[in-house]
Amino acid sequence: MSKISPDRSATSGWIEHDIHHLPIRVYYEDTDFSGRVYHASYLRFCERGRSELLRHYGYSHLDLAKEKNTSSVLFFAVHHMDINFLASAEIDNVLTVHSQFTGSSGARLFINQNISNGDDPVLRANVTVVSLDSNGRPCRLPTKLRSIQLNAFS
Amino acid sequence: MSKISPDRSATSGWIEHDIHHLPIRVYYEDTDFSGRVYHASYLRFCERGRSELLRHYGYSHLDLAKEKNTSSVLFFAVHHMDINFLASAEIDNVLTVHSQFTGSSGARLFINQNISNGDDPVLRANVTVVSLDSNGRPCRLPTKLRSIQLNAFS
Amino acid sequence: MSKISPDRSATSGWIEHDIHHLPIRVYYEDTDFSGRVYHASYLRFCERGRSELLRHYGYSHLDLAKEKNTSSVLFFAVHHMDINFLASAEIDNVLTVHSQFTGSSGARLFINQNISNGDDPVLRANVTVVSLDSNGRPCRLPTKLRSIQLNAFS
């Protein structure tokens, strides 16, 4: 009843075979009156996955946003998503978001994501994000992020 | 300061050339710390557009969900979305969601949607929704909805 | 089927007896798996009501945020809320948010809000918001807003 968890921080997931895994509990807020998870909630889950993927590579949104160099990346904006909704999920389910960099080009970063419920696939998405500078203009990805790309797929 | 609006109901938009138009004000809740609209908020806006499009054809989610016939449509679930994010939008902007049926097939309904900010395109999406019965299984679309399809594109 | 609405802008509500009225349609996004409106959705509705109340007095969040004077109001932050949830609401319902300034003190603005579903009360809230400057410090309310207070209750 009062088991002490060994890890008291928020789950930030883990990397395995270049794929980031983030477990996510479904709460009231994620569901809708159909009794299942609201479709746009999965996009929030995917965004958490991408944020934790970036964190594993040493980037935090807060640090990026506080960057003083006006030509540096400040934000990532979603540019394109192709999403297949494969199955529904319910409150209390623990889903896993899988996120993998699949390439980059200039300001664009390509990421494959899928969400599973145990062994069952729930969603599959191809996502393109764009790095933006302080003027909201596309700018080159951070060097470290580009080089990680190369390592991951060489 | 105390102008009385002639129309005191919630805006449900209007149809013009088979395209439904729904004006949507951007509020605090729709934005994120980048200062712009959070990407998943646009999916909520699109869903409002589809709900009002259905309402214009005489369907309400509440009525559908209360249907006693177990083989009738109870819910619509999003099956596939392909989304291009074309520009950002800000708080206080009034966006317009344009929604148009483009076809149907069995349980599936195809809808084109785009969001504009004045004359500027903000988002373009192709959406497939599926009608589900009380067991969560795909079921044929309501007759009226299928026939409306035919009229719209004949 | 293709009735043209006379008012093609987003509903911004109206003022009557010093009370702002904002009609709000309940969508999928606002509900949870209990089949009713998710409790925190009402706070989003209240915030829309406060934003439209401010707009009726000539203030937009976008203009305030772009203010260059560093001691001017940039944002409003919620400081305190006391909320009674009186009844549930369902998808497709059209609720009305009623918002009224009840006083001000320095950086603080007091607002009474309630939400009704037709004649039925759904929620009642007392809200205190604080005006913040560019350093996130409380700052005096805009003069115009304070004087409106006085007029409203003299």
Added chain:
Amino acid sequence: MSKISPDRSATSGWIEHDIHHLPIRVYYEDTDFSGRVYHASYLRFCERGRSELLRHYGYSHLDLAKEKNTSSVLFFAVHHMDINFLASAEIDNVLTVHSQFTGSSGARLFINQNISNGDDPVLRANVTVVSLDSNGRPCRLPTKLRSIQLNAFS
């Protein structure tokens, strides 16, 4: 770079001195254009805390909702909240939600909650939830939950 976390499930927090602790990472979705956490996001965080508190006592929303006995608890609805917003929080922060049962009465359950950012208090809330049966009517709390109350404060 590819550290394997020992705990691969979603964080469900832990109990210490009758207080449940749930760590929560702030993501894009939780923020608004002021650059800070959107006020209603904290209510979602509190709800996650209450759900995990109930889970520690053996209750899941999914199990409760599937209960066939029509006079049994199906849902918990928030009845009253008194909320003080004490400080702002930012993206990437790891907050902790503290939740404690403080009593019960018939269908009502009283819970104290606060949210901290490291050592800094962010929010303090008193919450009353009500247990509802399949007809949406208040019903007695589950026996086990009432007895836990007594143990906790004897």
